[in-house]
Amino acid sequence: MxxxxxxxxxxxxxxxxxxxxxxxxxxxxxxxxxxxxxxxxxxxxxxxxxxxxxxxxxxxxxxxxxxxxxxxxxxxxxxxxxxxxxxxxxxxxxxxxxxxxxxxxxxxxxxxxxxxxxxxxxxxxxxxxxxxxxxxxxxxxxxxxxxxxxxxxxxxxxxxxxxxxxxxxxxxxxxxxxxxxxxxxxxxxxxxxxxxxEASDYRKLVLSINIGEHGYPFLMNTYGEVLIHPFLSGDINLLPVRQKEVLEQIIASRNGKIFYDDFEGDALIAKKKIAVYETIESYGWIVVGSAFLHDFYQPxxxxxxxxxxxxxxxxxxxxxxxxxxxxxxxxxxxxxxxxxxxxSVPLDNGDVAPESSSEIEELTFYFNNYIEQIKSQHLALQKLIEEQGQVVLDLNIFKEVFDNIAEGISITDTQGTIQAVNPAFETITGYSRSEAIGQNPRILKSEKHAEDFYALMWRDLEANGYWTGEIWNKRKNGEIYPEWLTISAVKNKEGVVCNYAAVFKDITELTRQKEKISFLAYHDHLTKLPNRLMISERIREALSESRRHNSTLICLVLDIDDFKTINDTIGHEKGDILLVRIIERIKPILRLEDVFGRVGSDDFVILAKSDPGQPGQVEPLIDRLFSAFTTPFSLDDHVFYITLSIGVTMYPGDGETDDKILSNAMLALNNAEKIKGNSYCFYNRTMEEEVAKKVKYLAKIREGLNQHEFIAYYQPKISLAEGTLVGIEALARWKTEDGLVSPAEFIPIAEESRLIVEMSWQIYERAFGDCQKLIERGNPLHVSVNISPYQLQSESFMADFLKVQEASGLARENIDLEITESALHENIDHVIMLLERIAEAGFSLSIDDFGTGYSSLGYLKNLPFSTLKIDRSFISGIDVDPDDEQIVRTVILLAKQFDMNIVAEGIETHRQINFLNAYGCDQGQGFYYGKPMDFNELLAWIDSHTEN
The missing domain is CATH 3.30.450.20 (PAS domain)
Incomplete structure (x- = not known):
């Protein structure tokens, strides 16, 4: 062959x-x-x-x-x-x-x-x-x-x-x-x-599993007892030696696999088997799977x-x-x-191909012949190369520019087929040179521009010979990006267009910066929600749409209750984290078309539209908002239960402009904030009247402060055991030309506007002076004055208080400062430090209205209070409400444990006195002894009380 x-x-x-x-x-x-x-x-x-x-x-x-x-x-x-x-x-x-x-x-x-x-x-x-x-x-x-x-x-x-x-x-x-x-x-x-x-409970479960064709799992314990097995049971010591040794080996190692010999059915020759086993340590059980090797390794x-x-x-x-x-x-x-x-061309020496049995030798001869011919042609080519050298040098310069320029370049023929691209083109578009050449620039089309855009581009290109402008194109990975593009027509010596050159630059980062600046102008930097500027714009748009479609616009203004206290507790950085989590709870509740924005530190706006004649979605929306905060927030070691206050306005009815809709919602929010704890309030026209009335009332209070119309009234404090006068409490009263104004009317407004601070200083001056007169008159009393929460937050309070006390001449041991529980909830570290300084200065401290708020035993333990005052709401329940009586007994017992003086407020009956005396209450005050009175009335009351 x-x-x-x-x-x-x-x-x-x-x-x-x-x-x-x-x-x-x-x-x-x-x-x-x-x-x-x-x-x-x-x-x-x-x-x-x-x-x-x-x-x-x-x-x-x-x-x-x-x-x-x-x-x-x-x-x-x-x-x-x-x-x-x-x-x-x-x-x-x-x-x-x-x-x-x-x-x-x-x-x-x-x-x-x-x-x-x-x-x-x-x-x-x-x-x-x-x-x-x-x-x-x-x-x-x-x-x-x-x-x-x-x-x-x-x-x-x-x-x-x-x-x-x-x-x-x-x-x-x-x-x-x-x-x-x-x-x-x-x-x-x-x-x-x-x-x-009982392991036997799992027999059916274990034996239902097959391992290979003849394999099976079984269960035994570490004490040598077979618990579950297709045909074995009981103590392994009673089993045949062959099976006993295998099971003992399994018990000894507890986890792993072993190989051993066993008989398959009635066979007389043993075959190799494998057993894999794991131990359930907590139960002392060993789960074993056994199968014949020839069955298991049949593949x-x-x-x-x-x-x-x-x-x-x-x-x-x-x-x-x-x-x-x-x-x-x-x-x-x-x-x-x-x-x-x-x-073959004959050589000059006349050699001819040799006769050979090998094809290679014949090929060698002919190739040598061709090499000689190539050498002669090489000399001719060398001359041609020298001539082309200068051309190549020029082309290299253009190539370096083409390859290294930062802008992308593509060159097409007159039919739009890409003929060349530079590396920057590859970097920007993601298309390699081989992928782009032969394609049409339409591979970069983003579909973001209408056909008219491209038609206008080509009209300009044909008319002017170039086109330049911003265009959105698409990278190979599908990403759409902006670029600044210049297309120029390239003409030959005859002036005929032979190519088009496109030079472009990726301006994604520039566009992103523009968008970021635009976003920051209309959005809150922390939450990324629309800010007040955008909210106003959205309200104007919604009002216009509501007028066109005769639909209802709902505006909710939300405030997070006591968020300032939370910020003071955990710091503003973590407060911001909590604020973002709160927003994440709210967002899923809203519809896609609803607008959600931030207009203040912890104030937010929700705009929702309702179909004509169906404005009833307000309460369900509010219910969903409240329900979203039933679960508390956990942040580090803190747990926060968040509640909202919500003000509601609606169009039509509550305003015709964005300013009015928002400001009226704020008025409604102010009313809701008075209640707190997931409360909401709909705007009504009386709110504006109330605001106007409050503004007018504030002006009167300021005028009253200038005219020193705020004076001190005094209510006696009586020793319940002896019936003697031991002190007085100074209370603020407003005496105008028309008579006395009820404290219930002016105190809340004064506290809200913080005019209570200036008012308090006037009361202190009057009260300290009057008490000093009583002492000089032979009535060794102490006077109690109330301290507002705002005063406790002031850095200069201690110095100012000492000035008033020293100017009056009244000794410090005759002055008692009463602080309500609510004043202790804000900036507690500062308050504790201030109260300790007050006590060290020689003044006594009382905790007022104890039990009406979220009373904390920590106040009694950690703060230097010497007196505890039981609120009148509990005293009035004596002989009426067993629960009130139990509260009074408990508070008295508690105060005694802390060695505190106890004062009951609002005593009106002799039975109340007997009850309080029986349980060891020290002092009392109330209408039973005397209503609040001016200084002259107090003098007369003291004389009458002394005679009686």
Missing amino acids: FNTSKFSFKIFFTVFLGFSLLFCVSSWISYSLLQNIITKRLDDSLVKTIGGIRQMVETSADLAARNYLRSLAEHSLNVAQEIEAQAAAGQISEEAAKQEVMQRLSDIKIGKSGYIYIVTSEGTLEAHPHQSLQGTNIIDQDFIKSQSVLKQGYIEYEWANPGEEEPREKLLYMEYFEPWDWIISASAYGDELGLLV LELLKRLLVALLCVGFVISGLVSLYLSRSITLPIKGLLQTLSEE
Whole structure:
């Protein structure tokens, strides 16, 4: 078939040998790699299967154990409720009832070492199997703190009883018995959970899973007992030696896999098996998956046979390919030799082609002939190259400019086909040179411009020879971007357009900066919401649309209650974070067409449109807003419960301009803010009248301050035990030409406008002077004056107060400063420091209206108050409301614990005096003794009281 000296035979033999070696080596490598991959995947599959079974069993067991603990805790709670009911019925004493409950619960055992224990919300152990722990307080334990807060549910923790060296993992379920403040907990140790559940409950679950064709999973414990198995059960020591040894090996290592011999069915020859196993430590269970290797690794046998078949086919293909390659290579060579022999140019020395058995030798001769010819042609080419050198130099200069210019450049023919692009074009558009050449510039079209835009561009280009302007194009990745484009027509020597050159610059960043400046002009920089300027514009647009369509426009102005206090507490940086989270709660409530903007520090506007005749969506919208804040906000270690105040205006009806709509909504908001705590108010015309009235009233108050019309009235303070006068309280009164003005009319306005500060200084001067006169008259009294919250926030208050006191000559021990609870809520650190300075200076301090606000025992503990005043609202309930009586008794007892003087306000009956005396109240004031009176009336009252 082949002449072995011929080139074709050498090719065939070499290629066939190479292919054969390649097939053999690649088959061996492929089999080795695939064997490892398949083996690993099969092993991983078995491990995952066992892991899944283990997880299912463990999850089910955990649930069963938890339910068991829960049932014990609920049973214990029922026992406590049953016995407490007997105590409540008077059948047994409460103490005996508690002992009975603890005795019955102590009999309950959970697993091997688990038990029931009882702890209070304060962390005191009421009942525990270890007597040494009963009565101790362990609130410092983290899990006890959690119990104190949660009072019901599951907790996982670690615990060591007395005598135990290391803590162990535990699980508990707790129920709260409120009448005795008991948290009843059923607890079990993590390593004893297996005693709480029955493994047989999972038999159907485990055996329902198949592993391969003949494999199966089974479950055993670490103590050597088969719990779930298709045909084995009981103690492994009773099993045949072969099976016992395998199971003992599994127990010893607990996790992993082993290979062993076993019989398949009735077979007489043992076959290899694999077992993969994992241990559920908390239950002492081992989940095992077992399968025969020949069954499990059957894909490997199939792979081996497949590769042998492929190897045989490969040899056949190698022979055919080698034959084909040898013929396909040598046939062209033979044809080439024939052509060369026919067309060869004779050399000068007259050499002719040699006769040879090898095609290569013949080719060598002819190639040498051609090399000589090429040398002669090379000399001619060298001259041509020198001539073209200058041309190339010029072209290189233009190429450097073309390649390195920052602007993108594309050159097209007259039909718009791209012929050349520079690197900047590739960078800007994302299209490579090869992708762009041959395409039309329309590949960059963004569809952002109408066809008229491009028609006008080409008219200008044809008329002027160029076009320049801003255009939006599209990059390869689909991104639309702005560019500054100049297109110029390129003409040849005859003046005919032969090309078009486009030069463009990406102006994305410039456009972005313009948009950012425009955005900042109309949006709030923190929240990115529309600002007041844009809101006004949106209101004008909405008003115009509402007039056209006869629809309703709703404007809500929202204020976050007490947000200034929050800012003062956590700082403005974190306050901004909280503000953004609040906005994120509001946004999902609104419709896409609604407008939401920020018009102040914590003031926001919502504009919503309603269909004609359907303005009733205001209340549902407000309800959704309020509902959005039922869940508190958590920020660092702080928890904030946010409430809103909302003012509402509507068009038509509440204004015709954007200014009026917004300002009237603000008026409605002011009314809502007086209530606070998720309140809202609709605008009505009386609000403007009230504002006008308030402005007029403020002018009168200022005039009254200038005319010193604000004077002090005094109400006596009486010792309840002795009936003697011990002090007076100075109260502000406004005496005009028309008579006295009720404090209820001017005090709120004065506080809101902060004129209360100037008014207070006038009252202090008068009160201190009058009290000094009484002392000089022989009446050693002390005078109480009220301090407004605004005065407590002033840095100069202490110095100003001392000036007034020193000018009056009244001793500091005769002056008592009364502060209401509400004054303590803002800037508390500053207030505490100021009150401590006041007390150190020798003045006494009273906390007024105690119990009417969010009373904090911390005030009594941490602040230097010497007197506590019980509000008149509780005193009036004596002999009327048992709850008020209980509050009064509790407050008196509380004040006594802090060694404080107690003053009851608003006493009007003798029965109230008897009640207060009985529980140790020190002093009282009210209409029973005397109404507030001016100084002359007070002198007469003192004389009359002394005589009586």
